[in-house]
Amino acid sequence: MPQHLLIVDDDKEICTLLSQFMTQHGYRVSVAHDGRGMLQNLESARIDLVVLDVMLPGESGLNLCRRVRSNASIPIIMLTAVGSETDRIVGLEMGADDYLAKPFNSRELLARIRAVLRRAGGAPAGAHNGSNRTLEFGGWRLDVTGRQLFSPAGALVPLRAAEFDLLLALAERPQRVLNRDQLLDLARGRAASSFDRSVDVQISRLRRKLSIDPDGTEFIKTVRGGGYVFAASVAVVSAELSHAS
Template structure:
């Protein structure tokens, strides 16, 4: 019998914790629910966790700080719960390394669907192990190191990437010279459809351009195709690309 996946829910609202624990357990998961960061740390030290559902607003260390600290030492998937309509919170969550986010109030069925997608996407990687066999990917004046998850220029300048920037760049590198719209980019990076008001991809593209481009206002690597999306418009030295 397959071992049940273990979900850690971190939320200071007792009703939400109880609701999510009951609902996820009904759907076949093992669930531990805590109300703040210190308890979260103890659970992570003592038990194997497959995914963390992490509320942004917590007493003491907030969800962004906890997400950042966890991501430094672990690849455990994180789904961030954020206040509805606060785009910057969502962007910051992705920047700190969250794998997905869900605005409150939310339907538990949607959270369950997000959990399944994120777990399926992370299943290909060994538990908490880096991609040690991944090859460096070269494009334009840059080399992406998939193990260290940073860029290095031909002059030896190292540019660190956030988790969200890394995932978006990997998608572009795997689909060079193809126009990708927001729906496709969100699906490929986060496993979900785009909300009409969700501008997180546009913000991440702008951040990535500032990393890569000599002139981000006149980009030569990530180009905008009006009315369609974005195209990674350079040759990529990557045997795994689908160009």
């Protein structure tokens, strides 16, 4: 069965063009022009990914993103106005997986859709094929194969796909300073502007989720003018690999 995309935009011409383009590339596509139509589609069909415009009549795309994210993990790509960094940051805080500024190239959106679906449903780019790896640090366990994070108490800590990829990129390179561009490229598989703030948003989320550590350990530290470093010692546990650091 082809993966099912839902495009939500009040511009009917954009919906028609994207629907035709994505259909040509093997996707099943539904469209909606406002929040009501979006929610009806989500209730009546199995949707694999939502392309959601921020500016919609009635309820905004940002609020719709928050509502969907409160009870579902469907990947969401936000479409934002050119230069609207605030919308992008707020969208990521609301739970969006990625964003794209208008006007955009349909092929770039296609690449973003493929990347987000790959992160949501399969192994991240650069993962070691065939190895059942678990990264351990400070009592925490990051199950690479299962894409799950467990606290020292054994509790499952829910992570968005982008959060998992970012944590994996850091944990695989402990004690190494990585700037935003490197992290975006490692975690999301694409180059990005040094002004892209999405890494900061994801880091903030990860810190909050890792802050439940009983020892109060700060695993992800900021390096002024440099980026971020994973400060913990990390062990790789698998049948094939020995301790990494």
